[in-house]
Amino acid sequence: RKEVEQDPGPFNVPEGATVAFNCTYSNSASQSFFWYRQDCRKEPKLLMSVYSSGNEDGRFTAQLNRASQYISLLIRDSKLSDSATYLCVVLGGSGGGADGLTFGKGTHLIIQP
Amino acid sequence: GAGVSQSPRYKVAKRGQDVALRCDPISGHVSLFWYQQALGQGPEFLTYFQNEAQLDKSGLPSDRFFAERPEGSVSTLKIQRTQQEDSAVYLCASSRTTNEKLFFGSGTQLSVL
Numbered sequence: 589r590k591e592v593e594q595d596p597g598p599f600n601v602p603e604g605a606t607v608a609f610n611c612t613y614s615n616s617a618s619q620s621f622f623w624y625r626q627d628c629r630k631e632p633k634l635l636m637s638v639y640s641s642g643n644e645d646g647r648f649t650a651q652l653n654r655a656s657q658y659i660s661l662l663i664r665d666s667k668l669s670d671s672a673t674y675l676c677v678v679l680g681g682s683g684g685g686a687d688g689l690t691f692g693k694g695t696h697l698i699i700q701p
Numbered sequence: 702g703a704g705v706s707q708s709p710r711y712k713v714a715k716r717g718q719d720v721a722l723r724c725d726p727i728s729g730h731v732s733l734f735w736y737q738q739a740l741g742q743g744p745e746f747l748t749y750f751q752n753e754a755q756l757d758k759s760g761l762p763s764d765r766f767f768a769e770r771p772e773g774s775v776s777t778l779k780i781q782r783t784q785q786e787d788s789a790v791y792l793c794a795s796s797r798t799t800n801e802k803l804f805f806g807s808g809t810q811l812s813v814l
Contacts, residue, residue, distance in 0.1 A: 631805035691743035
């Protein structure tokens with residue numbers, strides 16, 4: 589079983605809609621969780637960290653469910669500029685090396701005008 | 702420098718050639734990671750340095766892959782006798798210390814013909 593699993597999509601969503609996607613992880617000892625954003629032919633960039641209590645940054649909300657071993661990302665009032673691949677990232681999974689990050693394959697989001 | 706710098710940006714190699722990919726991390730960053738990203742996939746961990754020490758190389762796919770960081774700053778990823786399956790984007794990332802935010806370079810896109 590892959591360490592970090594995501595639905596690859598693509599998710600085609602009209603501008604202004606709310607979209608959410610989940611990510612599951614297999615290593616219950618994983619310590620920290622993140623969402624990274626990657627634009628086409630660009631490097632990944634940190635979008636937000638995911639805290640146990642859940643956290644919100646503007647239109648973006650991230651949540652962690654340790655019992656079910658998944659994290660989620662919710663985007664409200666989606667913008668065209670939100671179109672990108674969203675990578676679920678886990679710190680402390682064995683697939684990332686001793687101190688490294690394990691990435692999911694990413695969820696491709698397309699916001700349509 | 703202002704960010705993580707990688708060179709070359711693009712590299713085309715004939716099968717069997719050796720290649721060397723360079724990463725110049727943010728000045729003062731202790732941790733340095735190499736990732737391999739195939740088309741449509743998330744980044745896969747290759748190796749990790751803390752200063753000049755290579756603490757984890759469990760992700761290197763074969764003994765044709767070799768990485769070094771002799772003075773604890775610039776790192777080189779070398780691939781000997783390249784194969785077509787080595788074609789991918791090679792991403793370098795650095796962080797100030799362990800478990801801190803990762804900053805990625807723009808990557809080197811390697812195409813092996």
